[in-house]
Amino acid sequence: MATLLSKKKKDETLKDFLPLEGTDFIEFYVGNAKQAAHYYQSAFGFEPLAYAGPETGIKEKVSYALRQNKITFVFSTALHASHDIAAHVHLHGDGVKTIALRVANAETAWNETTKRGARSYLETTRLQDNYGELVMSGIHLYGETIHLFIERENYNGAFMPGYTAWNPTYQGSPTGLLYVDHCVANVGWNQMNRWVDFYEEVMGFRNILSFDDKDISTEYSALMSKVMSNGNGYVKFPINEPAEGKKKSQVEEYLDFYQGEGVQHIAMATHDIIKTVSQLQQRGIEFLKVPDSYYKDLLSRVGNIDEQLEPLQELGILVDRDDEGYLLQIFTKPVEDRPTLFFEIIQRKGAQSFGKGNFKALFEAIEREQEARGNL
Ligand code: FE2
Numbered sequence: 001m002a003t004l005l006s007k008k009k010k011d012e013t014l015k016d017f018l019p020l021e022g023t024d025f026i027e028f029y030v031g032n033a034k035q036a037a038h039y040y041q042s043a044f045g046f047e048p049l050a051y052a053g054p055e056t057g058i059k060e061k062v063s064y065a066l067r068q069n070k071i072t073f074v075f076s077t078a079l080h081a082s083h084d085i086a087a088h089v090h091l092h093g094d095g096v097k098t099i100a101l102r103v104a105n106a107e108t109a110w111n112e113t114t115k116r117g118a119r120s121y122l123e124t125t126r127l128q129d130n131y132g133e134l135v136m137s138g139i140h141l142y143g144e145t146i147h148l149f150i151e152r153e154n155y156n157g158a159f160m161p162g163y164t165a166w167n168p169t170y171q172g173s174p175t176g177l178l179y180v181d182h183c184v185a186n187v188g189w190n191q192m193n194r195w196v197d198f199y200e201e202v203m204g205f206r207n208i209l210s211f212d213d214k215d216i217s218t219e220y221s222a223l224m225s226k227v228m229s230n231g232n233g234y235v236k237f238p239i240n241e242p243a244e245g246k247k248k249s250q251v252e253e254y255l256d257f258y259q260g261e262g263v264q265h266i267a268m269a270t271h272d273i274i275k276t277v278s279q280l281q282q283r284g285i286e287f288l289k290v291p292d293s294y295y296k297d298l299l300s301r302v303g304n305i306d307e308q309l310e311p312l313q314e315l316g317i318l319v320d321r322d323d324e325g326y327l328l329q330i331f332t333k334p335v336e337d338r339p340t341l342f343f344e345i346i347q348r349k350g351a352q353s354f355g356k357g358n359f360k361a362l363f364e365a366i367e368r369e370q371e372a373r374g375n376l
Pocket of ligand 1: 182184265267344354
């Protein structure tokens, strides 16, 4: 009976009532958007795209939009202490507020998700300027995070109404980052399945992979994770929750410092991870390091790969293989002072998984950092 029910449920979720065209942008609420924008230009190689602030008629906040290939980041700061962004930064530190998803119809996206139980953040709103019309709507997620649905087929401006094209003298030069591969949430104890259900029932996503605490544990700490994907696979959200271990889970450390649930990491894809990571390291991005012993039996674990072992080891790039191919990946240290948000750089060579074979080495590296912070 359970099987029949779950099959029926599966069939229902396969009808894609929420077709997504990918990640439109990710907005970060930060303490100083001007400086954050410079860091993402100079260190990560994003290029200036658009600006909104008092000069463009926005009185309460400033925002800088940056782009590298298909990745658009927006950094926003409040101009006054009473603004929501100021409260968000006070509580969480710098972090992700919005994962905006591109849709053909923002009104339908809002209707379909709210009727299935999503809590509305923004009813369908039509923004117009000389460049056309952009339609958006939004729903609440875990913690204070939101999804915005962005419909921009009839909009030709730099980014969106309220913004002006931004073309400063200083321009970042790209590092080969192409698109958002996946975006990971950390949720509280026993909350993972609640958010799995949310993505299945409200957003029509499927659970494509699950890891229990036996897959993701070291001697000291553990977590559980389930990966949710939309129908066409363009949008993937792994969801982590802490699990009991001898010491504090890295997810718990995040929850303590973010003061709640939120985005843990954003994975950005490249076609040449050695080149991308070399440039990022030269520009000061710090990555987690695994011990040299990781590389000793790497090829016997993953088989033949196109890359030379030496630069991978030098840069600290990890490799994992699944049935469909292999992938190369590396993780930055947190990019703000709180041990919260970090980035992953990933190159997929067939593999559609998430580097399960690297979890242990990786989490041991994270624990060394946790221990140095006194939080293990
Ligand atoms: Fe990841």
